[in-house]
Amino acid sequence: MSEPILQVDRLQTHFETHSRPVKAVDGVNFTVRAGEILGLVGESGSGKSVTGFSIMGLVDHPGRVVGGSIRFDGQELVGLAGEQLRRYRGRRISMIFQDPMMTLNPVLRIDTQMVETLQAHQDISREAALERCRESLKMVGISAPEARLRNYPHQLSGGMRQRVAIAIALLNDPELIIADEPTTALDVTIQSQILAEVQRLVEQKGVAMILITHDLSVVAGLADRIAVMYAGRIVEQGPSDEIISAPRHPYTSGLIASVPSRNQRHQRLRQIPGMTPSMTHLPEGCPFHPRCPKAQDLCRSEPEDTWEGPRSWRCHFPVGKDESIWS
Amino acid sequence: MTVFIIRRLLQSFFVLVAMTVIVFVAVYAIGNPVDILIAPDATQAERTAAIARLGLDQPLHQQYISFVGNLLQGDVGRSFVFNVPAFTLVLSRLPATLELALFALSLSILIGIPLGLWAGLKPQSIAGHSIMVGSIFGFSLPNFWQGLMLILLFAVLLGWLPSGGRGEPGEFLGMQSTLFSLDGWSHLILPSINLALFKTALIIRLTRASVLEAIQLDFVKFARAKGLREGRIVGVHILKVIMIPVITIIGLEFGTLIAFAVVTETVFAWPGIGKLIIDSIFVLDRPVIVSYLIVIVLTFITINLIVDVLYSVFDPRVRLQDLGA
Numbered sequence: 323m324s325e326p327i328l329q330v331d332r333l334q335t336h337f338e339t340h341s342r343p344v345k346a347v348d349g350v351n352f353t354v355r356a357g358e359i360l361g362l363v364g365e366s367g368s369g370k371s372v373t374g375f376s377i378m379g380l381v382d383h384p385g386r387v388v389g390g391s392i393r394f395d396g397q398e399l400v401g402l403a404g405e406q407l408r409r410y411r412g413r414r415i416s417m418i419f420q421d422p423m424m425t426l427n428p429v430l431r432i433d434t435q436m437v438e439t440l441q442a443h444q445d446i447s448r449e450a451a452l453e454r455c456r457e458s459l460k461m462v463g464i465s466a467p468e469a470r471l472r473n474y475p476h477q478l479s480g481g482m483r484q485r486v487a488i489a490i491a492l493l494n495d496p497e498l499i500i501a502d503e504p505t506t507a508l509d510v511t512i513q514s515q516i517l518a519e520v521q522r523l524v525e526q527k528g529v530a531m532i533l534i535t536h537d538l539s540v541v542a543g544l545a546d547r548i549a550v551m552y553a554g555r556i557v558e559q560g561p562s563d564e565i566i567s568a569p570r571h572p573y574t575s576g577l578i579a580s581v582p583s584r585n586q587r588h589q590r591l592r593q594i595p596g597m598t599p600s601m602t603h604l605p606e607g608c609p610f611h612p613r614c615p616k617a618q619d620l621c622r623s624e625p626e627d628t629w630e631g632p633r634s635w636r637c638h639f640p641v642g643k644d645e646s647i648w649s
Numbered sequence: 650m651t652v653f654i655i656r657r658l659l660q661s662f663f664v665l666v667a668m669t670v671i672v673f674v675a676v677y678a679i680g681n682p683v684d685i686l687i688a689p690d691a692t693q694a695e696r697t698a699a700i701a702r703l704g705l706d707q708p709l710h711q712q713y714i715s716f717v718g719n720l721l722q723g724d725v726g727r728s729f730v731f732n733v734p735a736f737t738l739v740l741s742r743l744p745a746t747l748e749l750a751l752f753a754l755s756l757s758i759l760i761g762i763p764l765g766l767w768a769g770l771k772p773q774s775i776a777g778h779s780i781m782v783g784s785i786f787g788f789s790l791p792n793f794w795q796g797l798m799l800i801l802l803f804a805v806l807l808g809w810l811p812s813g814g815r816g817e818p819g820e821f822l823g824m825q826s827t828l829f830s831l832d833g834w835s836h837l838i839l840p841s842i843n844l845a846l847f848k849t850a851l852i853i854r855l856t857r858a859s860v861l862e863a864i865q866l867d868f869v870k871f872a873r874a875k876g877l878r879e880g881r882i883v884g885v886h887i888l889k890v891i892m893i894p895v896i897t898i899i900g901l902e903f904g905t906l907i908a909f910a911v912v913t914e915t916v917f918a919w920p921g922i923g924k925l926i927i928d929s930i931f932v933l934d935r936p937v938i939v940s941y942l943i944v945i946v947l948t949f950i951t952i953n954l955i956v957d958v959l960y961s962v963f964d965p966r967v968r969l970q971d972l973g974a
Contacts, residue, residue: 380873404879412876419874424867429889429964438885439875474965490875 326353327497327530328377333390335369335376344601346372346385348554351627356497357528359521361541361562363577364551365598370534373551374500377532378417379407395497413443416491420503422483426475432486433471439493458489463519481512485519492523499524502534517544538577542566547632550574553599553609560633570633570640572614572647579648592648608637615647657957661950665943669720672942673713676935703729716939725943726936730929735936739922739944745815746914746921750906752837753844758899761849765856770883772861780853787850796843796916803839811836813918840917844910848902855898859891866890892963900956904949 335347347369354360364370375381377392379399392399394415399407411417419425427435436455440446446454452471459467462485475483484504491499501520505513521544524531533545541548542562549559550573558571569575576594596613599605605612611621616639625638641647687699700706704715704726719726728735768780804812816833863869864887872886911923918924922941929937961967 378874380870408876408878410876411874417871417874419867419871421867425871427868427872427886427890428966429893430886431965438877438881442875442877442881476966487871494876 326355327395328354328532329391329393330373330377331391331393333373333376333392334388335372335381335385336388337385339384339602342602345554345604346601347376349390350551350554350556352549352556352559354498354530354532356530357524358547359524359531359533359545361545361548362532362534362551363536363538363541363548365536367598367601368551369554370536370551371502374417374502374532374534377498377500378411378415380411380417409443412439412496413494414496415498415500416494416496418484418487418491418499418501418504421507422480422487423507425487426483428475430474431471432473432475432478436471436486436490436493439490443494454493455489458493459486461492461523462486462489463515464489481508481516484508484512484516488516488520488523492527495527496529498530498532500532500534503536504533505540506535506537513540520544538566538581550577553601553604555609555636557610557637558633558635564633568643570635571610571637572616572639572641573610574635575641576613576648594648616641654954654958657954661954664950665946668942668946669717669939670713672939673716674709676938677709677712720943725940728929728937729934730932730937735934735940736943738937739925739940742920742922742925743944745919746907746910746923748833748837749841749844749910749913749919749921750903753841753848753906754899754903756841756845757848757852760845761852762856762895764849765853766860766883766888768853769857769860770864772857781857784850784853787846787853790846792843792847792912793916795846796840796913799839799843800916810839812839813916815920840913840919843916844906844913848906851898851902852895855895856891859894860887863887863890889963893960896956896959896963900952900959904945904952907948908945 330350330352333347333350334345337344337346350369350373352360352362362370362373372381372385376387377394377399379402381387387400390400394410399410402410426432433452433455436458437448437451440451440454441448455471456467459470464470464482464485470478470482470486475486478486484507488504504520505516508516517540520531520533523529533541535541545562547560548562548565549556550565550571551557552573558565558569558574565574566578569578573594579592580594594613599609599612607622607624608614608617611617614621618639620638623638625636627634627636628640683696683700683703683705687696691699697706704712707715716726723736724734725736727733728738731738764780764784768777771777800812803810814836816836869882869886872882877886907922909923910919910921911927913919914921914923915927922944926938926941928934929941
């Protein structure tokens with residue numbers, strides 16, 4: 323297997339507040355290879371978006387990366403100066419945001435917003451840049467690129483805008499794309515179109531992708547590997563089908579159990595009891611133990627990652643095969 | 650765009666008509682100019698003659714009709730005091746005020762927007778805090794006092810600049826203005842600083858607030874994620890978005906600069922329309938007051954029209970609505 327393009331090691335991103343730091347990301351490890359889609363799954367507030375922004379070096383004040391390492395193609399990104407980091411952003415690593423209504427600047431034309439992305443990273447004439455933009459728009463399934471280029475964002479539909487955003491992300495032929503909930507704000511039909519498009523592009527271009535989502539069903543069909551985040555940590559990761567069919571961490575298993583499926587009509591929807599813990603007052607030890615049906619005294623101490631082949635979990639009492647703990 | 654402008658001009662016409670009625674009635678209601686204009690020892694015959702000459706013996710609606718009739722011919726009547734056409738009088742004073750207002754506005758834009766940007770981009774820095782504290786002074790110190798202090802410091806103590814009056818006009822491309830002579834500039838600096846201080850503070854605060862709002866928006870973060878240089882993010886992405894509220898305020902404020910430069914013009918003995926209107930109100934010189942108000946309303950209408958046109962330049966969403974209407 324090829325070397326991973328991205329290696330995240332013990333990443334810690336904290337937000338300094340007046341009282342105590344919020345450990346939004348606290349010791350996250352994962353790798354992504356070229357041509358691979360890693361699904362980063364978790365509830366809102368689990369730190370998955372902050373992980374994405376940490377890689378881009380775009381964590382908002384007062385947050386910052388306080389520890390760990392992010393190696394991209396052998397180069398350490400943590401601690402890189404602004405201008406050096408800028409050369410990576412949008413060129414070798416690009417990002418797709420959640421809400422396409424908000425990601426494009428409302429007062430600039432599409433061509434302006436695309437051409438500047440190219441010109442920020444290479445010496446290219448406007449004409450040549452426009453040609454690249456047309457190609458990129460065609461690639462994401464936009465049929466009349468010439469007309470779209472002259473449009474303003476408000477003249478396009480949500481799905482169209484997200485396609486434009488993806489086209490922008492692809493412009494500089496990046497090696498890694500971080501997609502932060504790229505379809506959450508879209509209609510279900512548009513969602514599947516966009517996801518299919520993304521899948522095709524990743525395959526075609528051999529790009530690595532981190533797909534951040536709270537929707538397990540989105541990653542299940544799309545991602546090669548899944549990493550499940552809870553309270554700033556990755557609690558379980560491994561190949562998608564193995565995780566979905568035989569989750570080891572009780573939280574993953576609960577997530578899967580709470581996906582409403584078709585044959586459960588008139589049955590009460592299953593849910594994980596309790597609430598996501600407040601990031602300022604995390605429970606001691608395993609942060610999931612207050613909600614976990616398998617919790618014992620030992621869970622008040624922090625569990626370590628347990629590795630077994632391509633899989634790992636972070637639990638003292640992992641769920642066994644065919645064991646059903648949420649019923 | 651043409652339809653839009655024609656529609657706006659029509660609206661403006663009705664505003665103008667409404668304004669003449671209000672002004673006429675309001676001005677008519679205050680005092681009797683004859684008392685002020687005629688010597689106290691005048692005979693009743695002289696009094697009656699004066700009233701007839703000024704057309705004050707006719708009923709109100711008659712006076713209004715003849716007033717509007719004359720107005721349509723560009724005649725607002727003669728100034729009771731100066732005995733020259735009132736409109737010409739006001740127009741002759743207008744360039745002085747326009748010079749002052751334009752110069753003050755340019756100053757406040759050139760200083761206010763960069764400082765506001767800075768304060769908005771680095772709100773926690775020392776410079777950011779200092780700018781905000783400075784702007785509080787611009788807001789809270791009384792205008793006339795600022796003027797007096799400027800005169801005291803730069804004219805009296807340092808003797809660098811003249812304390813009042815307007816300089817000799819220079820000529821450029823057939824236009825006469827004190828903007829084209831050195832003497833004119835030296836006279837212009839102090840009053841325009843005085844006039845600009847408040848506006849600068851306002852623009853700083855508005856720009857800063859808009860920047861703080863804009864930098865949190867996703868498209869700014871997306872622009873960063875695209876790897877754009879900071880200069881382009883601020884100079885294109887942020888600036889173009891915040892120009893929409895800033896232009897609205899600048900437009901409104903330019904109107905008030907012209908209309909309410911009274912204090913500054915009085916302090917610096919600037920021969921503009923602000924000083925003229927104050928003098929005219931004291932002696933109830935009705936035609937001058939009416940002409941002044943017409944000029945001011947026309948100015949506001951013009952500025953608002955320009956602002957609306959500028960909107961569509963800066964905000965494409967406005968353009969679309971216009972086409973749909």
